[in-house]
Amino acid sequence: MANQSYVRTEMLGEKPPPSSQVGIFKWVMENLFSSIPNIIMSVLSIWAVYYVLSGFMPWFFQSSWDATSLSGCREHIAQKYGEGVEGACWAVIRERWPQLVFGFYPRELYWRPVAALILLFVAISPILFTSVPRKILLFSMVYPFLGFFLLWGGSIWLPLSAMAGFVIGYFALGMLPKMIGSLGATIAAGVLPIIYWLLISGPVISGLNSIAPIGIESIDSDQMGGFMLSITIGVTGIALSLPIGVLLALGRQSPLLIVKTICVTFIEFIRGVPLITLLFVASVLLNYFLPPGTNFDLVLRVMIMVTFFAAAYMAEVIRGGLAALPKGQYEAADALGLDYWKATRLIIMPQALKISIPNIVSNFIGLFKDTTLVSIVGLLDPMGLSRAILADQNWNGIVWELYAFIAILFWVFTFGMSRYSMYLERKLKTSH
Amino acid sequence: MSVADHTAEKKAFRLSMLIYDTRYRSITIQVIALIALIFVAAWLVSNTLSNLEALDKELGFGFLSEPASYDINQKLIEYDSRSSHGRAALVGILNTLLVAVMGCVLATVIGVTAGVARLSHNWIIARLMTVYIEMFRNIPVLLWIVLIMAVVIETLPVPRSFKGEDAVSSMLFGDAVAITNRGIYFPKPLFNDGSMIVVATFILSIVGIFVFGRWAKKRQAATGEILPTGWIKTGIFFVPAILMFFIMGMPIGLEYPVFKGFNFKGGYQMRNSLIALWLALSFYTGAFIAEAVRAGIQAVSKGQSEAAAALGLRPKRVMNLVILPQALRVIIPPLISQYLNLTKNSSLAIVVGYMDITATLGGITLNQTGREMESLLLLMGMYLSISISVSIVMNWYNESIKMRER
Numbered sequence: 080m081a082n083q084s085y086v087r088t089e090m091l092g093e094k095p096p097p098s099s100q101v102g103i104f105k106w107v108m109e110n111l112f113s114s115i116p117n118i119i120m121s122v123l124s125i126w127a128v129y130y131v132l133s134g135f136m137p138w139f140f141q142s143s144w145d146a147t148s149l150s151g152c153r154e155h156i157a158q159k160y161g162e163g164v165e166g167a168c169w170a171v172i173r174e175r176w177p178q179l180v181f182g183f184y185p186r187e188l189y190w191r192p193v194a195a196l197i198l199l200f201v202a203i204s205p206i207l208f209t210s211v212p213r214k215i216l217l218f219s220m221v222y223p224f225l226g227f228f229l230l231w232g233g234s235i236w237l238p239l240s241a242m243a244g245f246v247i248g249y250f251a252l253g254m255l256p257k258m259i260g261s262l263g264a265t266i267a268a269g270v271l272p273i274i275y276w277l278l279i280s281g282p283v284i285s286g287l288n289s290i291a292p293i294g295i296e297s298i299d300s301d302q303m304g305g306f307m308l309s310i311t312i313g314v315t316g317i318a319l320s321l322p323i324g325v326l327l328a329l330g331r332q333s334p335l336l337i338v339k340t341i342c343v344t345f346i347e348f349i350r351g352v353p354l355i356t357l358l359f360v361a362s363v364l365l366n367y368f369l370p371p372g373t374n375f376d377l378v379l380r381v382m383i384m385v386t387f388f389a390a391a392y393m394a395e396v397i398r399g400g401l402a403a404l405p406k407g408q409y410e411a412a413d414a415l416g417l418d419y420w421k422a423t424r425l426i427i428m429p430q431a432l433k434i435s436i437p438n439i440v441s442n443f444i445g446l447f448k449d450t451t452l453v454s455i456v457g458l459l460d461p462m463g464l465s466r467a468i469l470a471d472q473n474w475n476g477i478v479w480e481l482y483a484f485i486a487i488l489f490w491v492f493t494f495g496m497s498r499y500s501m502y503l504e505r506k507l508k509t510s511h
Numbered sequence: 512m513s514v515a516d517h518t519a520e521k522k523a524f525r526l527s528m529l530i531y532d533t534r535y536r537s538i539t540i541q542v543i544a545l546i547a548l549i550f551v552a553a554w555l556v557s558n559t560l561s562n563l564e565a566l567d568k569e570l571g572f573g574f575l576s577e578p579a580s581y582d583i584n585q586k587l588i589e590y591d592s593r594s595s596h597g598r599a600a601l602v603g604i605l606n607t608l609l610v611a612v613m614g615c616v617l618a619t620v621i622g623v624t625a626g627v628a629r630l631s632h633n634w635i636i637a638r639l640m641t642v643y644i645e646m647f648r649n650i651p652v653l654l655w656i657v658l659i660m661a662v663v664i665e666t667l668p669v670p671r672s673f674k675g676e677d678a679v680s681s682m683l684f685g686d687a688v689a690i691t692n693r694g695i696y697f698p699k700p701l702f703n704d705g706s707m708i709v710v711a712t713f714i715l716s717i718v719g720i721f722v723f724g725r726w727a728k729k730r731q732a733a734t735g736e737i738l739p740t741g742w743i744k745t746g747i748f749f750v751p752a753i754l755m756f757f758i759m760g761m762p763i764g765l766e767y768p769v770f771k772g773f774n775f776k777g778g779y780q781m782r783n784s785l786i787a788l789w790l791a792l793s794f795y796t797g798a799f800i801a802e803a804v805r806a807g808i809q810a811v812s813k814g815q816s817e818a819a820a821a822l823g824l825r826p827k828r829v830m831n832l833v834i835l836p837q838a839l840r841v842i843i844p845p846l847i848s849q850y851l852n853l854t855k856n857s858s859l860a861i862v863v864g865y866m867d868i869t870a871t872l873g874g875i876t877l878n879q880t881g882r883e884m885e886s887l888l889l890l891m892g893m894y895l896s897i898s899i900s901v902s903i904v905m906n907w908y909n910e911s912i913k914m915r916e917r
Contacts, residue, residue, distance in 0.1 A: 110634035347899070352894045355861070356858065356891050367559045451651040455859075462657075482658045
């Protein structure tokens, strides 16, 4: 009997998987057409995307960048793409670009807000990224005064003198403890600058002005507008609302009944009313509460209100972080013998803030978006300007282009912020 | 010696103990805070009084009963220009509540759909929802409101195009509803004699649905039998009211909007400003709700649904009895705060000319009477009372669904 068994002596080469199991075909089958409802939804979605894009893309690209009025735009588009083509008139953005960015800031002084913006990035870089040298933090502390000086101009002695108040407070905190004890020094650090600002700085500024009138051209707040105004209000609100919010949150958690009541009332009141009513207060009511004759400008009043508004929301976010912290952390800090402020500064806050980063950033985003509301009380932020531009005879009839442009710019800012918050969350994550 | 010192120290009270002794320090701080608060409040009040005196104004709410002499085009209750400022404020409050309630309902529908769809296995649906959410969340709501207002005005047909035999546009649902760029016109119910009985029957049958639901649950707990409650409830909802409607001889009729002259007459009109505000607020808030819903669904661990399946529950019951109750616990608090945000954002109605409370009391009334202080106090008080009542309800709800831990 012949040996009929057959033994393969060499391995077969690997075969590719069946075509239905690889590559784009498999992906499409799994992700788009896995079942009948899925097929229907996919087809509908693809059709919807096509419908929107087919209407939008020609409008977007068959556009005119080069005209001085809407009718000019239409002629230009008809010439270039044929009669009856509806195209975007981006020329309005091109013509009004300086206004949308700077408002009515004097044209020859545009370098000042630009410099302020660039320096702003320098100032916040050590806060945003740990790889930046720590020494720049000193510049960050000076920046608020520098930024104010660049934007509003005027005498250099005003911001310098305001800064001197903080320096006085700093030295009181550093030097006095040896003489009058730490608590006395803390109180002195709070009181001395206020006395200085209220009583001494005024005469000092006018004296210095008469001796050495150094300064740059002063700009009124009503000349500011556009994205510059949005960013100024937004950045001020963001920078001030975080520390105030931290204090409010701590006050709300405090066992001291009166402090707690004040904080809770403030937070709940601000959170209970819409921002627009607070802006109305800023525009028509705030002057009633101040000594007769005081009249400081609307932009500043609005900034104060926006800051209060954001601080109340920030306090709630941070309270959430504080509540999420395990109780053992508080007890461990106590066990180490740390006093309240040391425990808060070294143990509690770093962790509570880390927990609340996503919410803090979404608060910042909300604040930046809410700056558009200032257009309702008559400030010329991009929304306010768009109304003015639409009323212009040359551009009467323009609708989408301006809104689209403003929307895109806001989107870029806020989306960037949310991506940064994700990066920060990843970086600070200590768990596995 | 040292013992004597110690007791002596305990007895003697020195002024510095107010600051350095932790027993007294908190009292000191509170007293200082209180004094500072009283001082600041007194300063503000005295400033206000002297400012008011300088302007020759007196505080008082008498202006609310003076005639308002302005018109409000979208109103839920009777109002004309001879009505009082107080009535105008009431119309405004109702308009705020109207858009807030409509917005909350639509935003929930949009938000839940988008939140669930974002987790879909269908790639293109999930991507589309991401685009929607990121687009609406990152652009100011004010911009959305004016943008959607522009869409309504520019893309919907003008009322004129409904005119004549060869009209360009036509009404929907057999000449019942007209969608124009001035607003949506729809029929108005006319309540004739006997209609109250039909309405009462309808309300009673809704009560009946709740009673039946409780009874069915009790029965299920006692006997284990499950009734087809869905069908029975639907029956109770429709049948008695419709029967009564025909028995009473069809007392409820409809008044259709008809094109006359230059515009539609009759029926109800939902103005374009209301539509734009409603849609913008709903889509904007819907994007936030979608994120809350997604977070809630993802917060329920997979083990829960697997355990439920292992117990032999069907997918629908797994969803209803295991996943949803747990997800809702995470979803509801942010959902409520989004509702509050929507209500507060409805104050932006002023940019499209919808007459809500901010536009009537805080807008025209304020400008006409010059009563800034009183108007704004009332306005803020009104929003505050809405927020506070909602948060009371929310706290009560949170308490009731809180996880009972031992």
